[in-house]
Amino acid sequence: MRRYSAFAIAREAARYHTGWERAWPSVEPKKHYDVIIVGAGGHGLATAYYLAKNHGVTNVAVIEKGWLGGGNTGRNTTIIRSNYLQDESTAIYEKARSLYEDLSQDLNYNIMFSPRGVMMLAQTEHELRGYRRTAHANRAQGIETRMIDPAEVKRLVPIINLDGPRYPVLGALWQERGGTARHDAVAWGYARAAAALGVDIIQQTEVTGIDRKGGKVTGVQTTRGGISCNKLAIVVAGHSGLLAEMAGFRLPIESVALQAMVSEPIKPAINVVVMANTVHGYLSQSDKGELVIGGGADGFNNYTQRGSFHHIEETVRALIETFPIISRLKQLRQWGGIVDMTGDRSPIIGKTPLEGCFINCGWGTGGFKSIPGSGWAMAETVAKGEPGKLAAPFGLDRFTQGRFIDESVAAGVAH
Numbered sequence: 001m002r003r004y005s006a007f008a009i010a011r012e013a014a015r016y017h018t019g020w021e022r023a024w025p026s027v028e029p030k031k032h033y034d035v036i037i038v039g040a041g042g043h044g045l046a047t048a049y050y051l052a053k054n055h056g057v058t059n060v061a062v063i064e065k066g067w068l069g070g071g072n073t074g075r076n077t078t079i080i081r082s083n084y085l086q087d088e089s090t091a092i093y094e095k096a097r098s099l100y101e102d103l104s105q106d107l108n109y110n111i112m113f114s115p116r117g118v119m120m121l122a123q124t125e126h127e128l129r130g131y132r133r134t135a136h137a138n139r140a141q142g143i144e145t146r147m148i149d150p151a152e153v154k155r156l157v158p159i160i161n162l163d164g165p166r167y168p169v170l171g172a173l174w175q176e177r178g179g180t181a182r183h184d185a186v187a188w189g190y191a192r193a194a195a196a197l198g199v200d201i202i203q204q205t206e207v208t209g210i211d212r213k214g215g216k217v218t219g220v221q222t223t224r225g226g227i228s229c230n231k232l233a234i235v236v237a238g239h240s241g242l243l244a245e246m247a248g249f250r251l252p253i254e255s256v257a258l259q260a261m262v263s264e265p266i267k268p269a270i271n272v273v274v275m276a277n278t279v280h281g282y283l284s285q286s287d288k289g290e291l292v293i294g295g296g297a298d299g300f301n302n303y304t305q306r307g308s309f310h311h312i313e314e315t316v317r318a319l320i321e322t323f324p325i326i327s328r329l330k331q332l333r334q335w336g337g338i339v340d341m342t343g344d345r346s347p348i349i350g351k352t353p354l355e356g357c358f359i360n361c362g363w364g365t366g367g368f369k370s371i372p373g374s375g376w377a378m379a380e381t382v383a384k385g386e387p388g389k390l391a392a393p394f395g396l397d398r399f400t401q402g403r404f405i406d407e408s409v410a411a412g413v414a415h
């Protein structure tokens with residue numbers, strides 16, 4: 001596969017852009033793979049890439065029922081940060097954030113990483129104390145975050161209303177190297193780089209069954225026939241419960257719709273990411289000028305990719321309180337994705353009761369930021385058959401051993 005470069009752009013310009021190759025080939029599935037990954041979201045594709053790059057495992061297929069990145073990876077609000085509370089969490093989220101720093105160079109694909117800073121507003125005394133605790137924990141973990149006062153909040157975000165009618169801004173937890181990236185580009189970049197190393201990416205093919213023999217996985221049934229494999233990785237976010245059922249085990253996961261929306265494009269108005277968790281809304285501005293607005297998760301299990309109507313009203317109300325100047329903006333689009341929530345709001349990465357079958361799920365409302373770290377850790381787990389240091393705390397067995405990694409504050413509303 002040819003590298004993208006300034007030279008390539010000049011070469012193609014000279015020949016009227018007739019020489020660009022497809023970013024990744026469309027292939028017919030083989031009869032057998034060493035590893036099959038179900039789900040071509042960011043986590044599945046990153047797993048494939050690091051399996052090939054870090055472990056030399058290239059006889060790999062990524063099987064996707066729709067189009068690549070069409071699940072939550074292409075539906076999120078793209079916030080990247082690593083300011084979680086527990087050591088296990090910050091280790092994997094910071095690994096991911098640091099990989100994002102030079103992911104464009106690594107993948108030879110511009111993922112538009114924008115470390116513009118992420119601000120989490122404290123709007124009650126309780127929240128202020130909570131974030132102070134997180135800032136101390138982050139310092140001990142080597143994560144660069146700090147508390148800022150209302151005056152600095154206003155300096156960084158001139159359009160903010162510090163004296164909201166319900167909750168004044170008392171301060172904020174600030175992570176300067178947090179930010180955003182273009183979500184589709186992350187999926188496309190990993191797909192292209194994985195395909196270049198020999199991975200087969202198979203779209204429009206649904207996995208409908210999982211073949212087992214003697215307690216071990218032997219392959220999958222798909223809408224294009226059966227394919228055998230030595231190892232299987234289930235990486236399907238909100239559909240994890242359905243795939244686990246096919247594999248004969250149950251997961252402590254609830255699937256709910258989480259929604260987001262964008263406004264009409266406006267001139268640059270805000271150049272950081274702001275999350276207001278008490279009033280429940282968060283905001284950033286895209287390169288096109290749209291305000292990207294995150295809403296709430298439904299309070300009941302469902303598989304609709306829309307989200308409940310009342311959340312739109314709640315989210316808009318919260319943001320108008322915080323940013324009154326946006327009150328006359330028109331909303332352009334609203335959508336939802338099916339997120340996979342665990343009880344402790346931490347992911348599951350590791351082995352399953354079915355031998356040779358591995359799972360990566362439970363990233364809930366916040367798994368875009370973790371894609372590089374998760375793929376890195378999952379690839380190691382699949383290649384070696386055992387989780388490495390990053391993945392080990394997140395095994396399925398923590399729910400039977402009572403070893404929870406409680407991130408309900410860090411991940412409850414926030415993403």
Ligand SMILES: Cc1cc2nc3c(=O)[nH]c(=O)nc-3n(C[C@H](O)[C@H](O)[C@H](O)COP(=O)(O)OP(=O)(O)OC[C@H]3O[C@@H](n4cnc5c(N)ncnc54)[C@H](O)[C@@H]3O)c2cc1C
Binds near residue numbers: 039042075258
């Ligand atoms: C509205 C919204 C906002 C969010 N905001 C943020 C944010 O700001 N920051 C952040 O870090 N995270 C955010 N998230 C969460 C984040 O998007 C997800 O955690 C992450 O994208 C999950 O990626 P994934 O690769 O695991 O899953 P997905 O991208 O959903 O990929 C799973 C894939 O599996 C496929 N699949 C399912 N069943 C089958 C089958 N039977 N056969 C074959 N393929 C199958 C699906 O089609 C899908 O493409 C948000 C999510 C939503 C919905």
